[in-house]
Amino acid sequence: MARNSHERRAERQWLLILLPSLVLLLAFVIYPAIYSIYLSFTNEALTGAAALRPRFVGLRNYTRLFNDAKFWNSLFVTFVFVIGSAVVGQFALGLISAIALRRPIRFRRVFSSIILLPNAAPEVVAGFMWISMLAGGDNATLSRIVSTFGITPADWLQVFPLSMIIVVNTWRGIATAMILLTAGLSTIPAEIYEAARMDGATPSQMFRRITLPLMMPTILLYMLISAVSTIAVFGLVYALTRGGPGGATEVVSIYIYNQSFTSFQLGYGAAVAVVALVISLVLGIAYVRAMKVEV
Amino acid sequence: MKKTVLGGLCAILLSAVSTLAQAETIRIANHGQAGIDAMKSTVERIEKKYGVTVEVIEYPAPDKDYLTKLLTELGAGNAPDLFSIPTTAAVADMVEAGYLTPVTKALKAWDGYANLYDVAKELAVSPDGETYVMPFMLGIQEIYFRKDVLEKAGISTEQPKTWQELLDRAAEIKQKTGAYGLLFPAGVSWGSGAFDEGFQHLLVGSKTPQLVDADGKLDLNGEGIKDVFNVYKELIDKDLMPTQPLLGPEPWVVPKYQMFPAGKLAATTCGSWCYIFDWGRESKNPIPEVTKVVGTWTVPGESSGQYVLANLAAPWAVNSKSANTELAIKALMEIGSIETQVSYAARIGNIPASKDAAKNADFQKLTELVRIHAAAGNGVFLKQASGFGTVSEGVARATEALLRKETDAAGAQKILVDYVKETLGDDMVK
Numbered sequence: 001m002a003r004n005s006h007e008r009r010a011e012r013q014w015l016l017i018l019l020p021s022l023v024l025l026l027a028f029v030i031y032p033a034i035y036s037i038y039l040s041f042t043n044e045a046l047t048g049a050a051a052l053r054p055r056f057v058g059l060r061n062y063t064r065l066f067n068d069a070k071f072w073n074s075l076f077v078t079f080v081f082v083i084g085s086a087v088v089g090q091f092a093l094g095l096i097s098a099i100a101l102r103r104p105i106r107f108r109r110v111f112s113s114i115i116l117l118p119n120a121a122p123e124v125v126a127g128f129m130w131i132s133m134l135a136g137g138d139n140a141t142l143s144r145i146v147s148t149f150g151i152t153p154a155d156w157l158q159v160f161p162l163s164m165i166i167v168v169n170t171w172r173g174i175a176t177a178m179i180l181l182t183a184g185l186s187t188i189p190a191e192i193y194e195a196a197r198m199d200g201a202t203p204s205q206m207f208r209r210i211t212l213p214l215m216m217p218t219i220l221l222y223m224l225i226s227a228v229s230t231i232a233v234f235g236l237v238y239a240l241t242r243g244g245p246g247g248a249t250e251v252v253s254i255y256i257y258n259q260s261f262t263s264f265q266l267g268y269g270a271a272v273a274v275v276a277l278v279i280s281l282v283l284g285i286a287y288v289r290a291m292k293v294e295v
Numbered sequence: 296m297k298k299t300v301l302g303g304l305c306a307i308l309l310s311a312v313s314t315l316a317q318a319e320t321i322r323i324a325n326h327g328q329a330g331i332d333a334m335k336s337t338v339e340r341i342e343k344k345y346g347v348t349v350e351v352i353e354y355p356a357p358d359k360d361y362l363t364k365l366l367t368e369l370g371a372g373n374a375p376d377l378f379s380i381p382t383t384a385a386v387a388d389m390v391e392a393g394y395l396t397p398v399t400k401a402l403k404a405w406d407g408y409a410n411l412y413d414v415a416k417e418l419a420v421s422p423d424g425e426t427y428v429m430p431f432m433l434g435i436q437e438i439y440f441r442k443d444v445l446e447k448a449g450i451s452t453e454q455p456k457t458w459q460e461l462l463d464r465a466a467e468i469k470q471k472t473g474a475y476g477l478l479f480p481a482g483v484s485w486g487s488g489a490f491d492e493g494f495q496h497l498l499v500g501s502k503t504p505q506l507v508d509a510d511g512k513l514d515l516n517g518e519g520i521k522d523v524f525n526v527y528k529e530l531i532d533k534d535l536m537p538t539q540p541l542l543g544p545e546p547w548v549v550p551k552y553q554m555f556p557a558g559k560l561a562a563t564t565c566g567s568w569c570y571i572f573d574w575g576r577e578s579k580n581p582i583p584e585v586t587k588v589v590g591t592w593t594v595p596g597e598s599s600g601q602y603v604l605a606n607l608a609a610p611w612a613v614n615s616k617s618a619n620t621e622l623a624i625k626a627l628m629e630i631g632s633i634e635t636q637v638s639y640a641a642r643i644g645n646i647p648a649s650k651d652a653a654k655n656a657d658f659q660k661l662t663e664l665v666r667i668h669a670a671a672g673n674g675v676f677l678k679q680a681s682g683f684g685t686v687s688e689g690v691a692r693a694t695e696a697l698l699r700k701e702t703d704a705a706g707a708q709k710i711l712v713d714y715v716k717e718t719l720g721d722d723m724v725k
Contacts, residue, residue, distance in 0.1 A: 046366040047385065047684060048719070051392035064717050136549075158543055244484050245542030246699045261363045262486075263688050265718055 033277065039270035046264035054267070061271035071272060073247055074255035075279075078231060081166060081251050086230040087223065089170030094177020094222075098185055099211075101178070116175045123172075127239025130168045131157070134240075157241055161248045165237050172236065177222060184218025185211070217291055224287035228280050252276045319347050321623055322375035326354040326361045330379070330609075333642040337635045341626045349626070350375075358382065359486040369394040369614065376617040377626055379609040382487040383676075384683040386428060386610065387421055391681040395427040396613040396620055398627060402426050405628045407649060412672045415648035418607045422511055422680050428610035431631040432645040435667050435674055436492065436604040438477070439569055440562035441555070442590040448472045452590060458497070458526055458597050465535040468561045475554065476535040478563035481527060481694035484546045489694050490687035496564050496604055497523040499675050500596030507680040512725040515686070515712045522597060524704035527697045538698045556580045564594070566608075568644025570663035577644075586663055605674020608645035640664055646671050682719050689714040 040061055044054040065071050097115050101108055118126065133141040136155025143153030156164050188211065196206050212219075234253040237243065243250035243258060250258070256276065260269030323338070325331045331353060338349045354361045358381035368374035369392070380386055389395050402408055408416075411430060419430035438461075445452050448471040455461040465476025479493040498504060501519025508514045530536040537560060540549035551573055554560035565573065574582040574589060582588060593601035611630050613623040629635070636647035637658045646668050652658050653668060692714055693707040702710065716724050 043720075045392075046370050047392045047394075048388040048681060049391045051370060051394075155539075155543075158539060240544075242484060242544040244544055245539070246482075246695060261367070262359065263718065264363075264366060264684070268718075 036270045036273050036277075039267055040274045042267045044266040044270075046261070046266060048264070050267075051264075057267065061268045064268065065271050065275065070247060070250070071255065074250045074252045074272075077162065077248070077250055078252045080162060081169070081233075081237075081249075082227055082230045084163075084166035085169035085173065086226040089166060090173035090177045090226060091219075091222065093170065093174045095181050097174060097178040098181040102182065102185055115178055118172045119175045123235035124239045126168070126172060127236050130164075131240060134164055158245055161241055161245060165240055165249050168240060169230065169233060169236060173226065173230075177226065180222045180225070181215070181218060184215045184222075187218075188214045220287055220291045224284060224291075227283055227287075231276065231280055231283075319619075320350055321347055321377060321617075321619060321626055322350045322352060323626075324352050324354050324365060324375040324378035326358075326379075326381075327356045329642040330639075333639045334630075334635070336638060337630055337632070340632075340634075341629050344629070345622060345625060347622060366394075369616075372616055374614050374616070376614050376619065376623040377611060377630075378614065379611045380428065381609055382491055382684075382687070383418065383607045383610070383679065384487055384490060384687045386607075386612075387679045387681045388684040389612070390421045390423065390425075390427050394615055396615045396617065396624070397425040397427055398429070398613060398624055399426045401624045401628065402429070405631065407628075407631050407633070410649045410651050412648055412650060412674075414605050414672060414674045414676065415607065418605065418676055418679070419610065422507075428607065428612045429627050429631045430607050430610055431636050431648050432608040432610075432639050432643075433648050433671050433674065434491075434566045434568075434604075434606040434608035435646050435671050436496065436564055436566045436606070438496075438562055438592040438594055439555075439565045439589050440592060441474075441558055441588065443588040444468075444472060444474060444558045444561050454592050454601065455595050456601075457595050457599065458500075458522075461595055462526065462529055462535070465530065465562065466533060469533070469535050472558075472561065474558060475537050475550075475560045476562060477530060478536050478550050478560055479527060479530070480541075480547070480564065481691075482541045482546060482698050483688075483691045483695045484544055485541065485691065487684075487687050487691075488547070489691040491606060492564050492566070493694065494523060494690045495677055496594045496602070497526055497597075499602045499604065499677065500594060500600055502597060505678050506683075506686060507678050508725055510725075511680055513680060513682050513686060513715060513719075513723055514725045515689075515708070515715060516725065519597075520711070521704050521708045524693065524697065524707040527694055527707070528704050531697055531700065541698055542695070552578070552580055556582050562592075566644070567646055567664055567667045571644040571661075575644075575663060602675050603670065603673055605671065605676050607648075608639075608643070637661075682715065682723055685715050685718045686711070689718075 041056055041058060042054045043050045043057045043060075045051050101112055105111070121129065134156040136158065137143065138147070138153055140153070142156055147153050192210055193206060196210060201209070232253055233251065234257065237249055237251055237254055238257070241249040243254040252272065253276075256269050256272045259272055260266050323334070325334055331351065334351070338351060341347065342349050352375055354364055362381055362385060365374060365378055369389070374394075380389065412433065415430040415433055419426045419428050421427055440452070442452050445468065448468070450464070450467050450471060455464050461477065468474055468476035479496065480488045481493055482489060498506070498519060501522050503514070503517030503519030506513055506515065531538055537550050537554060540546055543549070550560050551563065551565070555563060556574055569575070570585055570589070571577050574580070575585045593603050595601055611627055613620060613627055617623045633647065633649050633652050633655055636649055636652050637655050639645060640647055640652070640658060640661055644664070646664060647658065653665070658668070659665060689711040693710040696702045696710055697707050712724060
C-alpha cells in the first residue's frame with residue numbers, strides 16, 4: 001500500500017531526530033573501529049621509520065599475535081578477571097545486597113548509600129586508595145588487619161596480584177549490579193511469593209523456583225553489560241599494578257595500551273584491539289540470543 | 296551584503312593577528328617539578344632576550360608516561376616547540392620519524408660548542424651524521440656500593456677487575472652480610488632503565504661491545520649479549536639480586552630507596568644523581584655522610600678494562616613542525632648555557648657537559664658532582680642507531696623472563712632478537 005505524505009513526513013522527522021545520534025555514533029564509534037581495523041593491517045608506529053612511512057603488512061600483525069605468548073596470557077588473565085570480578089564477585093554480592101535491601105531493615109538508606117560509595121571515587125583515585133591498603137610493609141592497612149590475627153603481612157599486590165584486582169573491581173562494581181538487580185527484583189509481583197508461601201515453599205525453594213527464573217532476563221542483561229565493561233577495565237588495573245608483576249595482571253586493555261603506547265607499535269596494538277572487539281561482539285551476540293529465550 | 300563582507304574581513308584580520316601573536320610564543324614541554332624549577336631562570340632569560348612569551352607545559356613526571364604523551368602529540372602534529380627527550384635510546388627513532396629539527400649548523404656556530412666534552416658531541420650525532428639535540432647534560436653512571444657495610448663485614452672494597460670478580464664479590468656480600476650483593480635494573484616495569492641503567496653497563500665491556508654494525512644494522516646475535524644475560528642469570532639464580540620488587544609497577548622504589556639505604560642491598564648501578572636525590576641531601580630516606588659511606592666502582596669488563604657509562608641526560612630538541620623554528624633553535628642554544636647546566640646539576644644531579652662548568656662558583660658548591668664532572672670526558676657509550684627504542688624494550692622483556700626464571704641466557708637473547716625482528720622486520724637485524 002502506498003504511503004501517504006503524512007507518513008513520509010513523520011519518517012523524515014524521525015530521521016532528523018536521529019541524525020545527531022547517528023553522526024556522533026559514526027564519528028566516535030564506527031569510524032574509529034573501521035580505522036582500527038585498517039591500522040591493524042599496517043606497521044604504523046608512534047616512532048621510528050614506520051611513524052613517517054607506515055606500510056601495509058597484510059596479516060603479519062595477526063600472525064605475530066597468534067604466536068605471541070604474552071597475548072594469550074593477557075586473554076587468560078582477562079578471562080579469569082571477568083569471571084572472578086564480574087560474573088562471580090559483583091553478581092553474587094550485588095544480588096545478595098539487592099535481596100537484603102529489599103527487606104524492611106533499619107537504616108536501609110544508609111546501607112544503600114554505603115554500597116553506592118565505591119562509584120563516587122574516580123577509577124584512578126580508587127586505585128591509589130587500594131594501593132595504600134594493599135601495599136607491603138607493616139603500616140599498610142590490610143597487613144595491619146591480618147597481623148592482629150597472627151597472619152604474616154605481605155605485599156598483597158605482589159603475592160596475590162590477580163586475586164587483589166578481582167577484589168578491588170568487585171568492590172567497585174557491586175553498586176551497579178545491585179541497582180540493576182534491584183530493578184529486576186521489583187518486577188516480580190509479591191503475590192507470587194505469597195501464594196508460594198501458602199503452598200508451603202521454603203525460602204530456598206522460592207529463590208530457586210521463583211526469583212531466579214523470573215530474574216533471568218535482568219541477570220542476562222547485567223551479565224552482558226558487566227562482562228563487556230569488565231573486558232574494557234583499564235584505569236583501575238593500570239593504577240594498581242600496570243599489568244605486573246611479570247604480566248600477572250596484564251588484562252587485554254593493558255596489553256593493548258602497552259603495545260600501542262609503551263612499545264609504540266600502533267599497528268600491532270590495533271590488531272589486538274580488533275581481536276578484543278571481536279571477542280566482545282561474540283559475547284554480546286551470545287547474551288542477546290540467550291536473552292530471547294523464554295523463561 | 297556589505298555587513299557580511301565587512302564581518303568576513305574582520306574575521307580574517309583577527310585570525311591573522313592571532314597567528315602573528317602565536318608566532319611570538321614558544322611552547323616548552325617539561326616534566327617533574329625539579330626540571331621545571333631548573334628551567335625557570337632560563338625561561339625568563341629567553342623571554343627577556345628575544346621578547347617572546349614562553350609557555351611551559353607540565354607533562355607527566357615518569358619518563359615512560361612523558362615519552363608516551365610526547366610521541367603521541369608529535370605523531371598528531373600538535374607537540375610543543377621545544378622538549379626534552381628522557382632517554383638517549385629514543386633519539387634516533389624520533390629522527391627517523393621526522394619529529395626533530397636538525398640543529399647541526401646552529402650548534403656548531405654556538406659559542407658554547409667548543410667547550411663541550413667530546414663524548415657529549417659524539418653522543419649527540421645521529422646515525423645520519425646530523426645533530427638534532429642539545430647535548431648539555433651528561434648522565435655518568437657507575438656501580439655505587441655501601442663501603443661501610445663491606446668494611447664492617449671484612450669484605451674488600453677494591454675495584455673488581457672482571458665480571459667474575461664482581462660476581463664473586465656479590466656472592467661474598469650475600470654470604471657474609473645477608474644483603475643482596477648487586478643490582479642491575481631489569482624487567483618491563485623499569486622501562487628504558489633496564490637498558491640505560493643495566494644492560495649497557497655490561498655490554499660495553501663484553502666481547503661484542505656495540506649493537507650496530509658498519510651498515511647500521513642491529514647486531515643482536517653477538518656472543519657479548521649472551522654473556523651479559525648470563526651475568527643476570529647468575530645474579531638471579533644465586534639470589535644475589537632482589538627480583539620480586541623488580542616485577543612491581545615502580546620497581547626502583549624498594550631496592551633503591553629502601554633496601555640500599557638500609558644496607559639490605561650493598562651495590563647497584565646508578566648515576567651521579569644518586570649522591571643527591573636517591574640517598575643524599577634531597578632524598579626522603581638519606582644515608583648520613585653519603586659520599587663517605589657510599590663508594591663507586593667503575594664497571595669491569597668481562598675479562599679486562601674498566602668502564603664508566605656516559606649518556607646524554609634528557610637532551611632538548613626542536614619540534615620539526617614548530618611554528619617558529621628559528622626562534623625555537625635560539626631558545627635551544629640558551630638551554631645549553633652553563634647557567635642552565637648548573638641549574639640542572641643542582642636540581643637533577645646530572646653532570647654539565649661543558650668543561651668550563653667546573654669554574655662556575657655555583658657548581659663548585661655541588662661537591663658531590665665536581666669529581667665526577669672532572670672525569671666525565673672518559674665516559675664510554677653505545678653507538679646510536681634507529682631501532683634502539685625497540686632494542687631497549689626487547690632487553691626489558693628478555694631480562695623480565697630471566698627475573699621470572701623462565702629462560703636461560705640463550706633464551707633471553709632469543710626473546711630480544713625475536714621481539715626486535717617482529718617489531719622492526721627481519722631486515723633490520725643482522
